[in-house]
Amino acid sequence: MKKTVLITGAAGFLGSHLCDKFMAEGYRVVGMDNLITGDLKNIEHLFEKEDFEFSHHDVTKFVHVPGQVDYILHFASPASPIDYLKIPIQTLKVGSLGTHNLLGLAKEKNARILIASTSEVYGDPLVHPQSEEYYGNVNTIGPRGVYDEAKRFQESITMAYHRFHGLETRIARIFNTYGPRMRLNDGRVIPAFIGQALRGEDLTVFGDGQQTRSFCYVDDQVDGLYKLLLSDYSLPVNIGNPDEITILEFAEEIIKLTETNQKVIFKELPKDDPLQRQPNIEKAKEILGWQPKVSRSEGMKTTFQYFKSLSKEELFKSEHKDFSKHNRS
Template identity: 70%
Template sequence: MEDRVLITGAAGFIGSHLCDKFIEKGYRVVGVDNLITGSLKNIQHLFKLPNFEFYHHDITSFIHIKGPIKYILHFASPASPIDYLKIPIQTLKVGSIGTYNLLGLAKEKGARILVASTSEIYGDPLVHPQTEEYHGNVDTLGPRGVYDEAKRFMESITMAYHRFHNVDTRIVRIFNTYGPRMRINDGRVIPAFIAQALKKEKFSLYGDGMQTRSFCYIDDQVEGIYKLLMSDYIYPVNMGNPEEITIRQLAEEIAFLAQHKCEVVTKPMPKGDPSRRKPDILKATELLHWFPLTTRAEGLKKTYDYFKKQLEEELITTEPRDFSSYNKF
């Protein structure tokens, strides 16, 4: 029997691509998702495969999987501000209680576990670019604190289980990642700009648009995560594309791609929004021999074509999701 891999957040953006990756590598994949922000359409192509199984489950509740598990990849979490600002308690719970449950499962199964942290743990950084040794500039009481602190706790409890229970752990700090299967209405900048370009609307630009980000295409991100999982390195590793651009420049590139006039509507900067974001990926390069290979022009073209096709076939909705039922607990 093939080795089994448990992937939480399996119906989400990165999680669904990880399912594809491990299926291609010959593993049996067990996907888990409560579908708050994930979508079954991201993994529907896998349901016919004998080496894929899916469970609709919230990992903040007790989780038990029958049989051996070799690897666990914890990617269950809201990942965009529009989501975690609407479901702040669920965001905190999945990063804390959910991680606790999965570390317990890893301990029980003798499995290696990789947890998905984020560049958001650096907050609005005072160090540029951000290295793994930088401890961040985070507002614990601000609206984004629910996501930042959930991930910081995730890292802490993961290292505690490694040191105290000898659980085999890995930590990836994911910087801005984009590509097919993102939700067009999740509030992240690339799908938002593509949606506005497709609908011939003006681009929504927060502040003066001179804040920077570094965007990594999904295929490169997944390859880096896989290499980290298979490595012997237990401490956090930044995973992202170090090519830094302004948000205004991004709007211009997407406008050019869509043959759309780059007109903007300026809006106030959200509280706590980082002014600069760029990963130092020296560790990933030296330890994992990993570096992103997809150019932004290639990645944006693939992402734009995906959303254009989906909208033409009416397979995605631009309506916001109703999270009311998840705010009761």
């Protein structure tokens, strides 16, 4: 019989690509999403597939999946500052209650679970590049704390289930990832820059633009996550591309890529915005035999073509999801 994998956050950017990967590898896939930030158009091409099933469900509520479940990938969470600043309580709940529910399901089903952690657990790092042994520099009560602490708690409870219950767990610390299906106006740097360029707007750089990021193309990211799930390693592993670039340099790359003549304008740096981001991926190389293959120039060409193919309506509309009903408890 085919093995079954449950993927939460399945209609999101990374979750949808993971659905594609596991379908291609011959698994039966159950995709779960409450569609707060996800979009069904990311997975609608899978609805006609016999081995794909979609469940519209909020994982902060009790999670039930009938039958055998072999693997769980927990990717349900807001992942952009625009989202988790608008729905801070839901962000904390999906990292805590949602993770607790899914760990309980994994225990019941005797399934292996991989949780999507983030480079944000390092906060504004005092160590560069960031290795898994670094404990971070995080402001627990700052505006970004709702996301950072949700993910740090997520790691803690996952390791508690591993140590106390002997549960098969995996923890991926994901660094900046990009590619097709990113939401155009979700506040992350790549869709923000490309959207501004396509609309003929000046590119907005926060601070002096000397803060750095390291961008990993989605195909590489998914390959690393797949290998981590099937590995025998239970401690956190950085999955990202160590090719570091300043935001100002990246803005200039976008202007060149899009063949536009926009200027760069500067605005005040948001509170607790990390000044450096670069993963140390020695563990991933050694344990998983993984490292990124897609260059930024190659990945950005594909990503730009995706955004360029969007309709004018999508290009010019603002992000207007109604989060009010999800932020009351």
